[in-house]
Amino acid sequence: MCKNINTSLKTSTCDCRPRWRTKRAAPAHRTSSISGMEEEGARPLFSFGVIADIQYADIDDGYNFVCTRRRYYRHSLKLLRRASDSWKSESPRPSFVLQLGDIIDGFNKKHDASRKALDAVLRELNNDGAAAVHHVWGNHEFYNFSREELSASALNSKGVCGAEEGAAGDSYWYDFSPRSERYGQALRLLLEHNDNEELNNPPGLEQRFVKFNGGFSQDQLQWLDRLLTISDEKHEKVTIVSHLPVHPSSSDPICLAWNYDEVLSVLHSHKCVVCFMAGHDHDGGYHKDFYGIHYLTFEGVIETPPEQDAFGTVYVYEDKMILKGHGRVASRILQYL
Numbered sequence: 585m586c587k588n589i590n591t592s593l594k595t596s597t598c599d600c601r602p603r604w605r606t607k608r609a610a611p612a613h614r615t616s617s618i619s620g621m622e623e624e625g626a627r628p629l630f631s632f633g634v635i636a637d638i639q640y641a642d643i644d645d646g647y648n649f650v651c652t653r654r655r656y657y658r659h660s661l662k663l664l665r666r667a668s669d670s671w672k673s674e675s676p677r678p679s680f681v682l683q684l685g686d687i688i689d690g691f692n693k694k695h696d697a698s699r700k701a702l703d704a705v706l707r708e709l710n711n712d713g714a715a716a717v718h719h720v721w722g723n724h725e726f727y728n729f730s731r732e733e734l735s736a737s738a739l740n741s742k743g744v745c746g747a748e749e750g751a752a753g754d755s756y757w758y759d760f761s762p763r764s765e766r767y768g769q770a771l772r773l774l775l776e777h778n779d780n781e782e783l784n785n786p787p788g789l790e791q792r793f794v795k796f797n798g799g800f801s802q803d804q805l806q807w808l809d810r811l812l813t814i815s816d817e818k819h820e821k822v823t824i825v826s827h828l829p830v831h832p833s834s835s836d837p838i839c840l841a842w843n844y845d846e847v848l849s850v851l852h853s854h855k856c857v858v859c860f861m862a863g864h865d866h867d868g869g870y871h872k873d874f875y876g877i878h879y880l881t882f883e884g885v886i887e888t889p890p891e892q893d894a895f896g897t898v899y900v901y902e903d904k905m906i907l908k909g910h911g912r913v914a915s916r917i918l919q920y921l
């Protein structure tokens with residue numbers, strides 16, 4: 585749902601100067617047990633897989649911009665294979681997989697390898713009859729492809745496993761190509777809050793106003809509000825997926841959507857929302873707010889060492905969801921109010 589503005593790539597070399605403050609030290613709250621899954625006795629209604637920030641590139645390991653985290657560009661494909669194999673081994677298999685954005689890294693563009701890298705990742709995801717995949721577009725999608733290319737690609741999940749046409753179509757309606765009106769709006773907003781020459785350097789207090797983030801337009805917020813109103817009326821339970829996190833307690837401040845507060849206002853005005861899933865912050869995070877909404881930020885594959893994993897399977901029940909995490913992703917019981 586959430587899209588990021590396009591930006592040019594910097595070089596792969598890292599001079600290790602601290603360019604912005606790094607993230608919080610305290611780990612997110614973790615639920616220590618998923619015993620509810622066994623105690624429940626009932627079978628889940630359905631399950632789905634979740635994976636975030638694969639950022640595959642056929643290049644040697646590197647680092648994030650501020651050189652605080654190693655990035656395992658090539659290994660990310662192997663971690664995806666392990667996730668895919670795990671989902672395939674489950675019985676019953678997950679109904680679908682959520683890919684939360686940044687499926688390939690922006691460095692592919694520099695190496696003219698965007699299409700090849702995407703094909704390699706999709707081969708793993710679609711491996712031998714695996715579950716259908718819903719793709720979210722993150723900032724790295726826009727480093728690699730134009731909006732038109734994305735819409736025409738397999739990353740357009742319109743129609744995947746029963747998605748409603750309108751909803752799926754709307755979810756990709758954002759045009760952040762440099763020439764677009766929306767790009768201009770986004771850039772003006774960014775410049776109002778960030779006066780650094782390098783717009784990926786965060787301003788003092790409002791760290792999220794950097795170029796690799798983005799925001800939700802009024803159109804998108806109204807669209808979300810409309811859909812949630814319908815879900816309220818139908819007494820549905822809604823999980824929203826986005827590349828960018830929206831709750832400050834579920835993410836490093838530098839990774840938050842610019843207007844996260846406006847998104848939270850919409851979520852809080854509806855009783856149907858039970859969960860908000862995001863990626864982008866590779867360290868992950870979790871928070872349950874006063875309204876009982878669970879904000880899950882999934883740990884990124886790209887910064888997960890080769891011997892570890894970073895994916896999950898969510899089992900959906902009438903009264904809760906149970907996340908069975910693998911490797912860096914913690915298992916949690918997500919009880920509805």
Ligand SMILES: Nc1ccn([C@@H]2O[C@H](COP(=O)(O)OP(=O)(O)OC[C@H](O)CO)[C@@H](O)[C@H]2O)c(=O)n1
Pocket residue numbers: 591592593594595596597598646647648649686690723724784796839864865866867
């Ligand atoms: N080695 C690198 C890595 C990145 N950059 C540039 O830095 C900007 C932001 O990095 P990006 O890779 O887009 O960030 P992610 O979306 O992967 O992660 C966001 C949070 O940091 C997660 O914690 C961008 O302009 C890159 O090109 C670089 O120059 N050198």
